Amino acid sequence: MDQQFWDEMYGESEQRFSGLPNDALVTEVTGVEPGQVLDLGCGEGADAYWLAEQGWKVTAVDISQVALDRAAAGHPEISWQRADITVTPLPARSFDLVSAHYFPIAHEPDHATLRGVLDAVAPGGALLFVSHDPTEFPEPQDHQHHFDPYAYYQPAEIVALLDDEWTVEVDDVRDRNRPAAGHQIKDLVLRVRRAG
Numbered sequence: 001m002d003q004q005f006w007d008e009m010y011g012e013s014e015q016r017f018s019g020l021p022n023d024a025l026v027t028e029v030t031g032v033e034p035g036q037v038l039d040l041g042c043g044e045g046a047d048a049y050w051l052a053e054q055g056w057k058v059t060a061v062d063i064s065q066v067a068l069d070r071a072a073a074g075h076p077e078i079s080w081q082r083a084d085i086t087v088t089p090l091p092a093r094s095f096d097l098v099s100a101h102y103f104p105i106a107h108e109p110d111h112a113t114l115r116g117v118l119d120a121v122a123p124g125g126a127l128l129f130v131s132h133d134p135t136e137f138p139e140p141q142d143h144q145h146h147f148d149p150y151a152y153y154q155p156a157e158i159v160a161l162l163d164d165e166w167t168v169e170v171d172d173v174r175d176r177n178r179p180a181a182g183h184q185i186k187d188l189v190l191r192v193r194r195a196g
């Protein structure tokens, strides 16, 4: 799924997502002391807006220029950056929180992109990784455009890569308040923290 794929997806409608911050983000981050946050795959920016309103200093990254143009129409204080993180490395040990909601990271033999995401977490900081429960995906209607969730890292695979420096704080399956693409797919919510 390259920039063209995502630009076309966002270009199909004036607004793709609800405009509301994700449930798991609000649950996990409300009341947390704000710092530097990276919103990975920020899309139309609803999570980034919410984080900025909570006092976080937000860097929001997405591969899609269409999504970023839409998102950046509000909140100029957010640092909006277009990047493909499979190609452009993230700054190391820089963020108190790296937030990735429904952000697809395709499997790689050396886990380079996933390791880059983990590396971006500052000492004492956390990665919040939220994905759709792959066991609940509907049977493909159209094999050509079928999204195979198992082609992408699942929370358990992230946990398996962590060394002693990391603590798993949250590893849950949760109901969503809003359906995903018309289907009520549960969230897998993972929060892991690097030692300070």
Ligand SMILES: C[S@@+](CC[C@H](N)C(=O)[O-])C[C@H]1O[C@@H](n2cnc3c(N)ncnc32)[C@H](O)[C@@H]1O
Residues within 6 Å of the ligand: 001, 006, 017, 022, 040, 041, 042, 043, 044, 061, 062, 063, 064, 067, 083, 084, 085, 086, 100, 101, 102, 103, 104
């Ligand atoms: C399913 S959307 C989720 C958007 C947003 N996080 C949300 O919850 O509404 C995944 C997002 O990741 C972005 N994305 C996918 N691959 C990327 C990559 N390699 N580098 C940066 N962004 C990427 C897409 O453009 C898209 O906006």
